[in-house]
Amino acid sequence: MIVIGRIDKIDLPEFELFDIDAKVDTGAYGSALHCHHVKITERNGKPTLEFMILDPDHPEYEGKVFYTTNFKEKMVKSSNGELENRQSITTEIVIFGKKRRVEFSLTDRSNMRNPILLGRKFLSKKFIVDVQLKNLSYNNKYKES
Template identity: 35%
Template sequence: MTADVITLGWRERLVLPQLGIASLKAKLDTGARSSALHVDDLESFERDGETWLRFVVGTGPRQRIAVHCEAQAFDRRGVRDTGGRLTERWFIRSEVWLAGQRFTVDINLTDRRHMLFPMLLGRTALVGRFAVDPALSYTQPRPVLAVAEAS
């Protein structure tokens, strides 16, 4: 491991500025290849000849605050869940802010309502940036997103 790799806990709070999400609890999962975000009311639509996605992300305590989001579709492909079932999912590409780092991640949009965390940050987002210590949890201060910063 290089000195540039930051050690984080198995769960952290992150920011998705392009979606207007100021703080979201995420599980950092080295066993999952891709990152996933729980969304409700997912629908696709066309804008300027491109496929876009409209969806709702629950944030805040017990995901009670609904953030209405739109993002350009990046891809649609099969993803295997922990039970080995293959499902086709929409992917978006979005910036993530975590531990003072800003980076872009491919995120699949799915139903995670029965999971403890609305966001799963997989190993393709972690590799080369972060190491995960399963004995640690919420090592970073609560993120703060000002509207001016996100633009």
């Protein structure tokens, strides 16, 4: 297993976003991605999820609208303990130089320090968390072959 700290940086190549801050949270079951303007519309006769990643205050924000027909709706317990209906997508991230698939629930994390949360479902059997450390993947990004 790989040692990961409490915070790291990840890439989201499908969305052309790189070095985005992610909080590693063993207290959260699922992973979450900061989005806004999340809504289900219809395109070409199919239910389509429409969303924007990050927000205008974030340096990597590009104002792009993303669309996918590959999404789920599910109930998620929020950080304040309330159940919320959220949409989720599965996408590829790059961390420690490796591509991995992650399911993210899409939610407004504008009041949080980090736009991405990596939960236990993703971390399990891959990582050991050392809360005294941070940015281990990012610090080793260019050293790996």
